[in-house]
Amino acid sequence: MATSRRTITLLAATGLVAVAGVVVAAMLLTGRDPEPPGPGTTVVASASSKAADAASRASAGSPEHDAAHYLSDQPTAVWLTPEGDPVDVVGDRIAALASEARAQSARVAVVVYGLPERDCGGQSAGGLDGDAYDEWTQAIGDALRDAADTSPIVILEPDSLALAPECGNVPERVAQLGAAVDAISSETTWIYVDGAHSDWLPAAEMADLIAQVDRTADDGRGIRGFATNVSNFMPTSDEVAYAHDVAALLDGLHAVIDTSRNGAGSNGEWCNPPGRLVGEPGGTIGDDVVDTNLWIKPPGESDGECNGGPAAGRWWDEAAIELTQDVIASE
Helix, strand or coil: CCCCCCCHHHHHHHCHHHHHHHHHHHHHHHCCCCCCCCCCCCECCCCCCHHHHHHHHCCCCCHHHHHHHHHHCCCCCEEECCCCCCCCCHHHHHHHHHHHHHHCCCECEEEECCCCCEHHHCCCCECCCHHHHHHHHHHHHHHHHHCHHHCCEEEECCCHHHHHHHHCCHHHHHHHHHHHHHHHCCCCCEEEEECCCCCCCCHHHHHHHHHHHHHHCCCCCCCCEEEECCCCCCCHHHHHHHHHHHHCCCCCCEEEEECCCCCCCCCCCCCCCCCCCCCCCCCCCCCCCEEEEECCCCCCECCCCCCCCCCCCCECHHHHHHHHHHHHHCC
């Protein structure tokens, strides 16, 4: 684990006792120290997912039902947005996910996605203003600390760092993400910031951006590392190599890789490319740098209004059917 950059005395004065209590509670509930993700990690497959909703509405035996039902059973990170989970709701949402995780002997895994000027006005534009974002991430952090026994995994603001140079807002993004890390972090929560993917920013540029956030976030445990390939399609082998290149320029940080939709690799498109397939199930790889792979982008949810898709985040039956055609045919 990364250590705090503050002294023990200052930490005690600003909440070390409370943090220690959370850690002790987690140890009592799990019977072990909090552990980072690794091979064999299973995250919650939530009954509140869009795949589960689509399966409940489709006719039994139809391609739409079979695809949605298959995807609803797969452990997949849950995306928290201020549009869907505002500040007065998000705590209850996380508590419900924690209950599901306990019942499944799984871990909570969430994607926090609500930065001011999110996606720089692109397909997933939106987000909160600065003060509201601070309040929202604090509510998320409080709820995750209450769910310490599930050793939560947080993917913090995909694309935010990789887009920042193009959007011309690197200092603002670094400060916002550093504050979000401070609000969310604890000794039992594993935070991964944006790490782009192997066909985007060079490793040195990505590592510099990640290091800036790591230096800015100075409260609690800080970040575990970075997440690559989120919502993208690059082959796992390429992402493992990229993660190693980025991590070699950082001090002890680790990576997770999104393999939810990379089963057929990339055709160079990022927005609803045709002919893609689901990838390896989460928790199937890992080494000294890559903690493991996870399904982070829920397969079946659109990337945006491109290649015939609906708005970003909406369920799209046609995509779900295409992504799962090989695995369903083999069952």
